[in-house]
Amino acid sequence: MNRKKIQEILVKNILLVAALSTSLAIGLIVFFLFQQGLGIFNEYPLESESVIVVNENVSVKELSAFEIKEINDKIKTNWNEFEGGTNEPIRFFTDDKIGDDEMLMDVLRENPYSIASVDADEWKEGDKTGLREIPVPKNSLTSLLTGKFWFPTAEPVMQLGILPLLLASFLITFGAILFATPIGVAIAVYLSEVANPKISKLLKPLFEILAGIPSVVFGFFGLVVVVPFVQKLFELPVGETALVGILILSVVSLPTIISVSEDALSSVPHSYREASLSLGATKWETIYRVVVPSAFSGITTGVVLGIGRVIGETMIVLMVTGNAAVIPEGVLHPVRTLTATIAAELGEAPFGGVHFQALFFIGCVLFLITLVINLIADYLISKHTQR
Amino acid sequence: MENNLSLSKGKINSRKIAERVIFIFLRLVAVFVLGILGIILYFIFSEGFSVLSIGFLTEMPKEGMTEGGIFPAIVGTGYLVFFSMLFALPVGVCAGIYLQDYAKQGFLVKLIRLATNNLAGVPSIVFGLFGMAFFVHFLGFGASVLAGSLTLSLVVLPVIIRTTEEAVKTVPREIREASLALGATKWQTTYKIVLPYAFSGILTGSILSVGRVAGETAPILFTCAAYFLPRLPNSIFNEVMALPYHLYVISTSGTQIEKSRPLAYGTALVILMIVALTNLIAVILRNKFKIKQ
Numbered sequence: 013m014n015r016k017k018i019q020e021i022l023v024k025n026i027l028l029v030a031a032l033s034t035s036l037a038i039g040l041i042v043f044f045l046f047q048q049g050l051g052i053f054n055e056y057p058l059e060s061e062s063v064i065v066v067n068e069n070v071s072v073k074e075l076s077a078f079e080i081k082e083i084n085d086k087i088k089t090n091w092n093e094f095e096g097g098t099n100e101p102i103r104f105f106t107d108d109k110i111g112d113d114e115m116l117m118d119v120l121r122e123n124p125y126s127i128a129s130v131d132a133d134e135w136k137e138g139d140k141t142g143l144r145e146i147p148v149p150k151n152s153l154t155s156l157l158t159g160k161f162w163f164p165t166a167e168p169v170m171q172l173g174i175l176p177l178l179l180a181s182f183l184i185t186f187g188a189i190l191f192a193t194p195i196g197v198a199i200a201v202y203l204s205e206v207a208n209p210k211i212s213k214l215l216k217p218l219f220e221i222l223a224g225i226p227s228v229v230f231g232f233f234g235l236v237v238v239v240p241f242v243q244k245l246f247e248l249p250v251g252e253t254a255l256v257g258i259l260i261l262s263v264v265s266l267p268t269i270i271s272v273s274e275d276a277l278s279s280v281p282h283s284y285r286e287a288s289l290s291l292g293a294t295k296w297e298t299i300y301r302v303v304v305p306s307a308f309s310g311i312t313t314g315v316v317l318g319i320g321r322v323i324g325e326t327m328i329v330l331m332v333t334g335n336a337a338v339i340p341e342g343v344l345h346p347v348r349t350l351t352a353t354i355a356a357e358l359g360e361a362p363f364g365g366v367h368f369q370a371l372f373f374i375g376c377v378l379f380l381i382t383l384v385i386n387l388i389a390d391y392l393i394s395k396h397t398q399r
Numbered sequence: 400m401e402n403n404l405s406l407s408k409g410k411i412n413s414r415k416i417a418e419r420v421i422f423i424f425l426r427l428v429a430v431f432v433l434g435i436l437g438i439i440l441y442f443i444f445s446e447g448f449s450v451l452s453i454g455f456l457t458e459m460p461k462e463g464m465t466e467g468g469i470f471p472a473i474v475g476t477g478y479l480v481f482f483s484m485l486f487a488l489p490v491g492v493c494a495g496i497y498l499q500d501y502a503k504q505g506f507l508v509k510l511i512r513l514a515t516n517n518l519a520g521v522p523s524i525v526f527g528l529f530g531m532a533f534f535v536h537f538l539g540f541g542a543s544v545l546a547g548s549l550t551l552s553l554v555v556l557p558v559i560i561r562t563t564e565e566a567v568k569t570v571p572r573e574i575r576e577a578s579l580a581l582g583a584t585k586w587q588t589t590y591k592i593v594l595p596y597a598f599s600g601i602l603t604g605s606i607l608s609v610g611r612v613a614g615e616t617a618p619i620l621f622t623c624a625a626y627f628l629p630r631l632p633n634s635i636f637n638e639v640m641a642l643p644y645h646l647y648v649i650s651t652s653g654t655q656i657e658k659s660r661p662l663a664y665g666t667a668l669v670i671l672m673i674v675a676l677t678n679l680i681a682v683i684l685r686n687k688f689k690i691k692q
Contacts, residue, residue, distance in 0.1 A: 016584050023586045027501055030493030034560065035514040037553050041521065044532040195428055202425040215429065217682055222436050224607075224674050226614025227523075228643040232650050232667050233439050236660070263435055296418035317520075324522025326617040327643075331651055351524045351617075358528070358621055363536065375528040379521065386520040390513065 045379055048364075048372035052151050055366045057170045064168065065130045067120050068144045072097045075146055077169040078159065083127065084168065091125060100125040106168075107131075114138060129168030151366075156373060162337040162348075164357065164367040172370045174377065176339045180254065180347035183340050184329060185322045187258035188265055193315050195262070196269030197304075200311070203270070204277040205299050216274075223267030231331035234260045239332055246344055252334030255343040260328050265318035272317060276310020276396070277303060313392040320385040324378065326351040350374050440671070447668030450661050456669070464627060464649050465658040469666055474631055475544075475639030476673075479619065480612050482548035482635065487556050488605055494556075495563025495601075500589060519557035523617035526550055530622040545635040547623025554618055555608040562604025566597035603684045610677035614670055616643040642670050 057077040058064070064080060066072075072094045075083075082088040083104050091097030103126040107116045113134040120126050121142040130138075135145065149155070151172060159173015199219070203212040234256055242259075243251025280303050288298040304311070334346025335356060348356070354371050361367040458468030494511075502508045530550030540546040570593050578588040594601075616624075624644035632639045650656065650663040 020584055020586055023589075024497075024501055027493045027497035030490045031497040031502070031511050033490050033494060034518045034556060035511055037518055037556070038514045040533060041525070041529045044529055044537065045525065048532055195432060198425050198428040199432060202429050206422050206425055207429075215433070217678075218433055218436065221675070221678060222432075224610055224614075224678050225439070226616070226643055226670055226674060228614065228616045228646050229443070229667050229670055230439075232646055232663060233442060235650055236663075237438075237442060263432075266432060294414050294418045296421050297414070320520050324520075324524070326522065326524040327647060331647070351522060354524050354528060355617060355620055358531070372528060372532070375525050379525050382520050382522055382525075383517060386517050389520075390516060 041379070045372060045375050048369055049376035050373075052156070052172075052366065052369040052373045053153075054150065055369060056148050056150055057155075057172055057366065058148060058168070059170070059366070061132045062129050062168060063132050063135050064127065064146045064148055065117070065120060065135060065143050066127045066146050067124050068142050069124050070097075070127065070144070070146070072146070074149060076149055076155065077171060078155075078161070078173075080148065080169045081161065081163075081166070081171055102127060104128070117143060151370075156370075160339060162353070164361070164370055170366060170370075172366075174350070174353075174370075174374060176337055177348060177350045177353050177374065178377070180333075180340050181323055181349040181351070183254055183343070183347065184257045184261060184333070184349060185319055187254070187343060188261035188322045189315065189319055191258065191262035192265045192269055192318060196266050196314065196318070197273055197311055199266070199270050200273035200277055200314075201299060201304065204274050205295070205303060219267050219270055222263070223271075227264065227325060227327040228331075230260055230264060231328040234328060234332040248344060250334060250346060252332055252346050253344050254333055254340060254347045257329045257333040257347075257349075258343060260332060261322045261325055264325065264328065265322050268321050269314040269318045272314030273307070273311045276307035276314070279310070280306045309392050309396045313389050313396065316385055316389045316392065320382050320389070323385070324351060324382055326355050330355050350378050354378075443664060443667045443671055446661070447664035447666075450665030451668060455662075455665055459629065460627065460662075463655065464662070465655050466662075469642065469645060469662070469669065471628055471631055472640040472642045472645040472666070473669070475624075475641045476613050476643075478544050478632065478635075478639055479548050479551060479623070479641055480609050482544060483551035483555065483612050484605065484609065486549060487552035487559055487608065490552075491556050491559025492563050492601060494560045496567055496589060496593070498560070499564050499567040500585075500593065515557045515560055518553065519561075523554065523615060524620075526554055526618040527620050527622060529553075530618060535622055541636060542621070542623055542625075542638050543636045544623055544632060544639050547619045547639070547641075548635075550618045550622045551612050551615060554615060555611055558608050558611065559601075559604055562607070563597070563601050566600025566604070567593060569600065570596045599684050599687065603681045606677050606681045606684070610674040613673045613677075614643055616647055619644060642666060642673075646670065 064075065070091060072091060073096050075094065079088070079094060083102055088094070089102055090099065091102055092099040103123050105116060105119055105126055105128040107113055107128070107130075113131040116128055116130060117134070117138050120128055127146070148169065156172055156174055157178070158175055159171060160175050161171035161173050162176050163171040203215060207215070238256050238259060239251035241251075242248070242253060242256050284302050284306060285298055288302045289295070293301065329349045330352040333348065333352065335348045335352060336346035337348045337353065340347045354374055357367070358371050361371055455468045456473065457470050459470055461467030498508065498511065527550065530546055534540050534546035534549050535542055574592055574596065575588055578592045579585070583591070619641055623639055624641050625638040626648055628638065628640050646663060646666045649659040649666065
């Protein structure tokens with residue numbers, strides 16, 4: 013008897029440990045994701061081996077990564093366009109014209125109002141007279157979330173703004189859900205209310221097949237069929253566009269929307285339907301005025317879960333949307349989402365570097381977005397079941 | 400009076416007609432989506448079927464992956480499926496049993512469910528990031544079968560937990576009570592009564608998970624998948640080729656994309672067949688299971 017009791021306790025604890033595995037996994041994911049991702053705020057948007065140096069008569073106190081890009085691209089050519097700057101033209105030098113960083117520093121000394129990116133070791137050991145290091149602020153939440161450029165390997169400073177990626181993800185998710193919601197709900201209504209139960213029993217596994225097709229196969233299909241089709245239809249230079257992503261992802265999100273909505277519709281009590289029908293309403297009027305409104309929170313849950321499915325999708329967008337990390341100009345242009353950026357760049361980013369951390373930061377943003385989506389879905393479900 | 404009657408008759412008719420039009424429209428929407436499914440399957444089957452041969456399945460890739468077969472990718476996916484199920488299945492089944500049969504409703508169960516739901520919603524690429532930071536670097540497994548299968552096991556863990564819960568839930572209370580009344584302990588009841596009864600349900604969930612693992616790409620990108628390997632892995636610390644990653648590689652980044660296109664169709668077909676097979680088995684099991692009840 014005693015041995016049995018010990019065994020009972022042992023078993024219960026082993027099962028408990030297994031049950032805690034998902035909590036442990038979530039904890040570890042949060043820790044490792046955020047450890048790398050939040051590290052970005054301690055880093056400068058510079059490669060560790062370079063500093064930005066100016067001639068000492070430059071009066072500007074600080075330059076952001078974006079401002080240095082503007083100087084580099086000759087968008088801003090006068091120091092008075094910056095805070096604290098005087099009315100003098102900017103002279104921007106790069107070491108690829110001059111060759112040697114020691115010579116570059118001499119050039120900076122000789123040219124008033126000049127600026128250049130200098131090798132950090134050279135700067136540490138070299139002669140600093142007449143020169144000044146200009147501080148570049150660390151990456152901040154605002155610089156990352158509102159920066160309009162994503163050029164993580166740009167010289168002399170990296171542009172780590174994820175706004176173009178965020179907008180691309182939102183555009184594709186919004187577009188896909190816009191298509192998928194009416195279609196998905198229509199099919200759910202058909203399966204649950206309209207179709208002969210035998211037929212709907214036959215059809216349901218077919219929609220499950222759609223859910224089972226791996227995303228890489230969808231991506232491949234998009235690449236060989238939908239991309240050329242869209243390219244021809246709209247006479248585009250390239251077919252890999254946001255539109256292809258939207259079209260395919262709307263199909264991918266359908267099974268989620270259909271199955272959750274269908275569950276919600278079929279759990280509406282029969283008495284509701286009978287009451288409506290007995291008042292003389294037609295079947296459609298009953299569906300439209302009684303059944304769908306009663307199942308509304310369930311249908312919303314399906315749509316919310318569909319959003320979660322689409323925003324996290326990686327392989328399809330990586331393969332068919334053209335991978336251009338610019339602010340989307342429209343659905344007929346190439347874009348790159350948050351997920352595709354991680355997939356495309358993590359392999360090339362050196363471990364622990366600024367670029368690597370920026371990609372983990374994107375992972376944190378994605379994690380938080382899907383967390384919020386899941387919490388909303390959980391809330392809707394609990395509301396639904398309470399009723 | 401007569402006038403009124405005919406008016407309301409007309410109204411009823413128009414309502415009936417509207418209903419029929421709408422129902423036809425709903426049916427068309429369903430047919431349209433099934434048509435899309437048909438087109439996808441048709442394209443991949445018609446283009447991929449001619450590529451399928453014993454050689455394609457059993458040979459190494461040749462000529463920069465424009466000729467030859469996909470044998471190492473099949474083996475690699477086999478390894479990943481085997482090891483990820485080895486890790487996820489016992490943990491997931493135990494967790495499912497705990498949640499249904501052992502746990503008392505309360506804060507802890509709420510927390511576990513919340514974690515499980517959220518784990519199911521984590522984007523697959525985030526699993527890839529985590530796998531790379533934790534299994535590959537922190538635990539030092541390197542890009543390997545071990546790191547890849549552990550990452551994949553996290554992806555399917557919520558699925559296995561949920562299907563186990565569903566299966567355990569269907570075990571009638573009378574049977575449990577009968578067992579307990581005969582003096583069996585709770586564990587004996589679980590082990591000898593509940594588990595055998597729920598077995599086919601759990602099996603269904605596991606088989607669906609196999610399909611999921613075989614098709615996932617994003618979690619293995621940085622944890623185990625190799626672009627090309629001239630030999631098969633000989634330990635779990637080796638990198639592997641895998642079917643979904645192979646399809647991604649030869650359809651997007653090969654040097655001669657057009658030349659390797661037939662192979663890509665073939666690979667896509669093999670992946671689809673694995674998934675279709677797992678789904679089919681799951682459906683058959685589920686139906687059998689329902690009849691038994």
